[in-house]
Amino acid sequence: MHTVQSQLFRRPIHWGICGAGKISTDFAIGLFQNGSCVHAVASRGGSGAQEFVQKFAACGQNIGHSFNSYEEMFADPDLDMVYVGTVHPTHHQVALAAIRAGKHVLVEKPLCTTLAETRDLVAEARKVGVFLMEALWTRCFPVTLRVREILASNRLGPVRAVSADFGFYLPFDASHRLHSKEMGGGAMLNLGFYPVQWAVFAFGGQMPNHIVAAGRLSPSGVDLQGGATLIWDNKDHTGDSKVGTSFGVASLTFGFSCNTGETAEIICEKGSLCVETPAHAPTKLKVVDRTADPFARPGSGCCEEEVVEFPLEELPYHTWAHPRPGLSYPHGEGMMYEARHVEECLSKGLLESPWYPLDETLVVAQIMDDCLHQINRPSPANLADRCQGLVLLGVPDKTHSWAND
Numbered sequence: 412m413h414t415v416q417s418q419l420f421r422r423p424i425h426w427g428i429c430g431a432g433k434i435s436t437d438f439a440i441g442l443f444q445n446g447s448c449v450h451a452v453a454s455r456g457g458s459g460a461q462e463f464v465q466k467f468a469a470c471g472q473n474i475g476h477s478f479n480s481y482e483e484m485f486a487d488p489d490l491d492m493v494y495v496g497t498v499h500p501t502h503h504q505v506a507l508a509a510i511r512a513g514k515h516v517l518v519e520k521p522l523c524t525t526l527a528e529t530r531d532l533v534a535e536a537r538k539v540g541v542f543l544m545e546a547l548w549t550r551c552f553p554v555t556l557r558v559r560e561i562l563a564s565n566r567l568g569p570v571r572a573v574s575a576d577f578g579f580y581l582p583f584d585a586s587h588r589l590h591s592k593e594m595g596g597g598a599m600l601n602l603g604f605y606p607v608q609w610a611v612f613a614f615g616g617q618m619p620n621h622i623v624a625a626g627r628l629s630p631s632g633v634d635l636q637g638g639a640t641l642i643w644d645n646k647d648h649t650g651d652s653k654v655g656t657s658f659g660v661a662s663l664t665f666g667f668s669c670n671t672g673e674t675a676e677i678i679c680e681k682g683s684l685c686v687e688t689p690a691h692a693p694t695k696l697k698v699v700d701r702t703a704d705p706f707a708r709p710g711s712g713c714c715e716e717e718v719v720e721f722p723l724e725e726l727p728y729h730t731w732a733h734p735r736p737g738l739s740y741p742h743g744e745g746m747m748y749e750a751r752h753v754e755e756c757l758s759k760g761l762l763e764s765p766w767y768p769l770d771e772t773l774v775v776a777q778i779m780d781d782c783l784h785q786i787n788r789p790s791p792a793n794l795a796d797r798c799q800g801l802v803l804l805g806v807p808d809k810t811h812s813w814a815n816d
């Protein structure tokens with residue numbers, strides 16, 4: 412992995428925030444909790460940036476500068492690290508400008524709205540030699556680190572299945588960001604992203620061999636609801652799929668049609684890890700260990716269960732004096748873990764996060780792109796092509812008449 416010139420960080424890292432909206436508020440809270448230097452905030456114009464500075468000043472948290480354009484902030488030689496908290500159709504352009512100004516960049520999810528733009532941004536950051544990370548804060552929570560540790564120890568055996576969801580009820584409103592095509596709406600880019608990344612995380616950052624997805628579209632042309640099955644089926648050197656080789660299935664649900672449980676369950680041969688709700692910002696994990704009796708069925712009582720918790724109420728934000736800026740999103744104060752992680756990466760001279768490297772961002776982007784392609788064009792031929800190779804798993808072959816279903 413490439414590294415940053417370490418002499419840059421003999422002083423605290425100077426952060427600049429792009430966008431004075433909702434997620435930027437939560438991220439700024441995270442930065443202040445972490446004791447970071449919030450050097451500046453920039454908005455597209457108007458008084459957004461100044462108001463942002465004032466709302467933090469009211470509770471004693473100092474943001475050094477406000478800018479009325481992102482470009483002006485990128486030209487500041489004292490700025491090291493940019494957080495892009497704008498709506499995602501702007502991410503490619505804004506992050507590209509920051510990278511070209513030689514700044515390190517953390518970009519809210521999704522990194523970009525298309526696979527092509529994602530590839531382009533990753534290539535540019537690698538070419539220029541700056542840090543780039545898609546702000547998948549889920550990966551930085553202590554619960555996720557515990558899951559990573561347990562999987563790495565292989566204590567519960569290989570992962571065989573993942574079941575993850577993220578959905579909430581949002582009545583259709585064409586002007587809402589999440590329903591608007593122009594604003595990057597749609598269930599996959601906004602919510603499905605999380606179940607997809609859980610599956611990729613559980614299966615070691617690798618691309619699945621098969622992807623089957625379906626969904627329904629809104630009148631505004633974005634995906635309202637969807638589901639996907641991802642299959643990892645890594646053959647041994649003879650080319651046969653055998654017991655003992657790496658095989659696993661992920662079943663994912665996402666959408667604005669109903670409130671789902673929002674959990675992520677990773678099921679191994681000898682136990683399971685259930686990341687409790689809200690799994691995208693998790694504080695609670697249930698570990699079921701069946702190593703003593705792998706045959707024990709759920710409910711039989713013949714397994715060990717452990718619940719691990721990392722309460723957010725213990726974070727500094729909860730002791731801040733009022734008036735303090737309110738959180739925009741549930742568990743938003745957990746952004747602190749991400750801010751801390753990025754600073755640790757930079758202090759070690761890393762240009763990518765080891766917890767979510769850019770190759771994994773590309774895998775997630777490729778899966779979302781593939782799913783959206785299938786959701787947007789659910790033609791019989793397309794479905795049959797996608798299902799090729801899954802015949803042995805019971806998916807109908809090309810002779811099946813989808814038209815009659």
Ligand SMILES: NC(=O)C1=CN([C@@H]2O[C@H](COP(=O)(O)OP(=O)(O)OC[C@H]3O[C@@H](n4cnc5c(N)ncnc54)[C@H](OP(=O)(O)O)[C@@H]3O)[C@@H](O)[C@H]2O)C=CC1
Nearest residue numbers: 430431432433434435454455459496497498499519520521
């Ligand atoms: N990690 C997480 O859990 C979450 C991540 N997100 C991600 O964060 C991003 C922002 O979401 P959120 O903060 O809720 O959004 P907001 O609606 O608060 O908008 C954020 C900023 O985007 C800019 N913006 C808004 N509308 C437009 C427009 N039409 N054209 C250009 N720029 C615009 C504005 O910047 P300015 O202030 O400069 O005018 C605004 O402040 C999204 O990419 C989303 O996916 C969102 C929620 C949770």
Ligand SMILES: O=C1OC[C@@H](O)[C@H](O)[C@H]1O
Nearest residue numbers: 520589601602691740741
């Ligand atoms: O990333 C996200 O996570 C939390 C959701 O509430 C939000 O809509 C989404 O963008």
